[in-house]
Amino acid sequence: MKRLIISLSIIAVILAAGFFAIKTVSGQNDRLYGMVESVLREYSLGGDAAGEIGHLKKFFEEEYVRKLSALVDDDKLAGISESIDRLLPMLEADCDEFRAECESIKSGARLIYLNELPAPFRIF
């Protein structure tokens, strides 16, 4: 009976951790989307986009990666990190694909969130 209780407790903890992971990813993604939107807004207005990119990079490295590295494969985080690193050189070169790169950051983050959701097509 003791083993049964331990097993049920572990399953409960795993389920709770699963929901917590979804909530954590969702919360971190919301903040990341907000920062990317700030970068785009400043870029459109001709404001301090470089400063916003700096904030985005700092947030990604100091919070996003630290909180999600226990849940998400390094490869997926590395993909977003590379996109963020490309933003400043693209801004300085006034590259046409700056907006597309920002969108790729958002879609990468969205993919991480979707991978946490237990949708049937992801399970099977």
Added chain:
Amino acid sequence: MLIVFIRGMILYVLVIFAVRLMGKRQIGELSPSELVITILISNIATLAMEDISVPLLTGTVPILTLVCLDVLASYACLRSRKFRHLVSGKPKTVISDGVVDQKVLRTLRYTVDDLMSSLRSQGIFDITQVQYAVVETTGAVSALLKPDYLPLTPKTRASPDPAADPPQAVISDGDYIEPSEKSGLKEKELLAELRRKNLGVGDVFLCTVDSSGNITVIPKQKGD
């Protein structure tokens, strides 16, 4: 390098915990489901240990899930005979009254060589000496020698046991099991015997009947 070392230590502790949670079993006694889980755990643990790009949780969650499900399944097996047979299968009698049941052997895909090998490992080199043999759910063979080949004891010296198959369970943990035709026991006779002892089928922990028709009843302990 250090990350792999630390991951190795964490997974070592986790696997030890997982195996302890599964319970004490020898490798040879593992049921099919336990064997599958043991192989899966070792494989998952290796992947999580080697690939540092994968979060450790990706390795630990499936290990814990498999072990917990195994514990839940074994609890369900304890409560339900049908579930037990579904998960672990049933023991099959391959030799009865000294006669090899070739049909059962074919069903089990058990060759004569396998059977002989299992008997030899128990010190039986002549199949004609075997009165009764069962292939257990773990794949091991349990054999009973004919009385002529059994060691002499004070009891058998005075009156040797007749050659007969061992008693057969007809009630297991409150569940009625249809006895084989050889036992000659009818359900009505069994129920009448239980009524004489003021018991119902649900009150019986184990009831066996031998080839002479003798019924042995072990009632359930109160509070179970």
